[in-house]
Structures are given as C-alpha cells and as structure tokens.
Amino acid sequence: MYEQIKALKSGQAIDKPIYNHETGELDPPERIEPNKVVVIEGLHPLFDERVRELVDFGVYLDISDEVKINWKIQRDMAERGHTYEDVLASINARKPDFSAFIEPQKQHADVVIQVLPTQLIEDHESKLLRVRLVQKEGIANFEPAYLFDEGSTIDWRPCGRKLTCAYPGIKMYYGPDNFMGNEVSMLEVDGQFDNLEEMIYIESHLSKTGTKYYGEMTELLLQHKDYPGSTNGTGLFQVLVGLKMRETYEKITAVEQVPAEV
Numbered sequence: 001m002y003e004q005i006k007a008l009k010s011g012q013a014i015d016k017p018i019y020n021h022e023t024g025e026l027d028p029p030e031r032i033e034p035n036k037v038v039v040i041e042g043l044h045p046l047f048d049e050r051v052r053e054l055v056d057f058g059v060y061l062d063i064s065d066e067v068k069i070n071w072k073i074q075r076d077m078a079e080r081g082h083t084y085e086d087v088l089a090s091i092n093a094r095k096p097d098f099s100a101f102i103e104p105q106k107q108h109a110d111v112v113i114q115v116l117p118t119q120l121i122e123d124h125e126s127k128l129l130r131v132r133l134v135q136k137e138g139i140a141n142f143e144p145a146y147l148f149d150e151g152s153t154i155d156w157r158p159c160g161r162k163l164t165c166a167y168p169g170i171k172m173y174y175g176p177d178n179f180m181g182n183e184v185s186m187l188e189v190d191g192q193f194d195n196l197e198e199m200i201y202i203e204s205h206l207s208k209t210g211t212k213y214y215g216e217m218t219e220l221l222l223q224h225k226d227y228p229g230s231t232n233g234t235g236l237f238q239v240l241v242g243l244k245m246r247e248t249y250e251k252i253t254a255v256e257q258v259p260a261e262v
Contacts (some may be wrong), residue, residue, distance in 0.1 A: 001040075002050045008034045009054055037249060046105040057142070057248045059241060060109035064116045065091075070126035107180035110136050111244070113237050118190055120168040128168075130190035131233025133240065137183040141251040144185040145208045145240060147174035162201045164194040172202075189233030196225050199236070210243035217243065 004014040015029035046052050046060070063071070073087050082090075106112050112134035117123065119130055135144035148154050153175035159165030170191035177186045193199060199218040203209070211217055220239045221230060229235040 001044075002048055002054070004032075005038070005040060005051060005054050008032065008038050010034075036253075043102055044105070046108045047101060052108050056252060057245055058109040058111070060106040060112045062106055062112050062114045064114070066117050067115050067126045067129065070124075074125075107182065110139050110142055111241055112179070113234070113241065115234060118168075120171060120191055128190075128192060129229075129232050129234065130188065131237055133187040133233075133237045134177075134179050135185045135187065136179075137185060141248045142244065143208050145187060145206055145210075145244070146185060147172060147187060147206055150207070151176060156205075158202060158205075163198050165191070166194055187237075189236060191232070193231045193236075196221050196231065202236075206240075209240055210247035 004016065007014050011034045013031060013033045016032050017029050018027040019025075020027045040051075040055065046055065046058050052058070069088070069091060072091060073084060077084065077087065112132075114132040114134060116130040116132065117126060118128035120128060133145070136142075137144065147156065154173065156172045156174075157169060158172060159169040163170070168191065170189065170193065172190075173186065173188040175186055177184050179186075193202075196218070199221055200215050203211075203215065203217045206217075209217055217236075217239055220242075221235060224230055224235070227235065229238070
C-alpha cells in the first residue's frame with residue numbers, strides 16, 4: 001500500500017491487487033492512473049505510519065457498538081435470514097481484531113464522524129442518531145467548522161419558528177475537547193430534520209464550513225435528499241467533510257502553484 005500510494009502521488013500508474021472475498025484469491029490487478037485526487041478507502045488506510053505521512057486529509061467513520069449492532073441486526077436478520085444470536089456472535093468474533101488494528105487508527109484522522117445513540121429519548125432500534133464531528137486542531141490547511149462562536153461551548157435547540165421539528169426535536173452542541181490525546185473541536189447534531197429546505201437556517205449559524213456561497217451546503221443536501229442519513233447528522237457532516245476536503249485540496253494546490261522567488 002505504501003509503495004503504491006507513493007507511486008501514485010509521484011505521478012506513476014500502479015497495478016492495484018484485488019482480493020476476491022468469495023474465492024479467497026487475488027483477481028487480475030486493476031490499472032490505476034495518477035489523478036489530482038486519490039481516495040484511499042478500506043479497513044487500514046491510516047494503520048501504517050508511512051502511509052499516514054502521504055495522506056493529506058484523513059477521515060475515520062466511527063460507529064458506536066450499540067448502533068452497529070442495531071444496523072447489523074436489521075440487515076442480517078431481515079435480508080440474510082440470520083438469527084439474533086448469529087449476529088452477536090459474528091460481531092464478538094471480530095471485536096479483538098477490530099480493537100487491535102482498526103479502532104486505534106481514529107487517533108490519526110484529521111476528522112472523525114461518530115455515530116452514536118440519541119440522548120433525546122430511549123431508542124433501542126437506533127432510528128434516531130446523535131452524530132459528532134470530531135475535528136483535530138492545529139492541522140495544516142484545515143480549520144475546524146464551528147457553531148456561533150469559535151472556541152466557546154454552545155448548547156442549542158434550534159426547533160421553533162424557523163426550523164420544523166417533530167418530537168423529540170433537535171439538539172446541537174459545539175465546543176473544545178480532547179480526543180485520544182488530540183486537541184479537537186466537537187460539533188454535534190442529535191435528532192432528525194423534518195424539512196431539508198429549512199437547513200439554510202442551520203447553515204447560516206455555522207462558520208468555516210468551506211462553502212463558496214451562501215446556501216451551498218443546503219443545496220448539496222437537497223441534491224441527495226433521498227440518500228440514507230440525509231435528514232440527520234450523518235448526511236449533514238458527510239457534506240461538510242466533503243466541503244472541507246475541497247477546501248484543503250485547493251489550499252494545497254494553491255501553494256504548489258505559487259512561483260518561486262528568483
């Protein structure tokens with residue numbers, strides 16, 4: 001992985017191996033040409049220190065155990081005919097390797113999206129979600145987004161005349177914190193949005209989002225309003241992280257294009 005990512009970043013094409021999960025063998029490799037943006041996705045993209053040094057922007061998706069179990073139960077029991085006991089056994093069998101090799105990677109990510117159970121009501125099926133955007137401080141070419149006042153601690157219940165919210169409503173939080181030894185800014189949404197067109201109200205109170213014009217974030221959410229998670233924090237923060245990726249890319253390329261002084 002290190003050698004191939006280094007080659008791509010140096011402008012060289014690679015032959016990426018493809019593991020076949022059904023046969024347990026390698027399929028013919030896929031030719032990958034270098035591009036302006038290369039996305040590395042998988043279980044171990046931030047595990048190797050050499051690879052981490054090549055990554056310009058790292059994101060870790062952190063699903064809590066409770067939500068993970070509920071999602072897996074819904075999928076495996078409904079779609080694959082598994083029993084509840086089968087699902088739990090499958091999760092528990094993988095847990096030692098997950099804890100040893102996958103979970104530690106989140107301390108190296110620039111951004112972590114945490115998907116947690118709601119704190120608004122008792123919800124044992126994870127129909128409502130509390131989603132946190134953990135943004136590392138002091139990273140080159142990246143400035144954390146914030147709510148209302150940078151560096152303050154904010155608890156906000158935005159439902160009312162400007163935002164339609166069915167029970168139990170929406171709660172937002174922003175504030176400084178420490179995450180796995182890193183100084184971070186936390187941005188959190190608990191609950192679900194009823195009308196995505198009203199998201200402009202939320203967007204207007206967020207700063208340093210990486211948008212290029214007023215309402216761009218809301219516009220992007222509306223383009224994908226039928227996607228899973230579009231009405232909760234998972235959709236909102238996916239869009240926000242995408243905008244911050246674009247901003248980081250433009251900052252990096254702007255520096256590269258500045259002519260050297262004679």
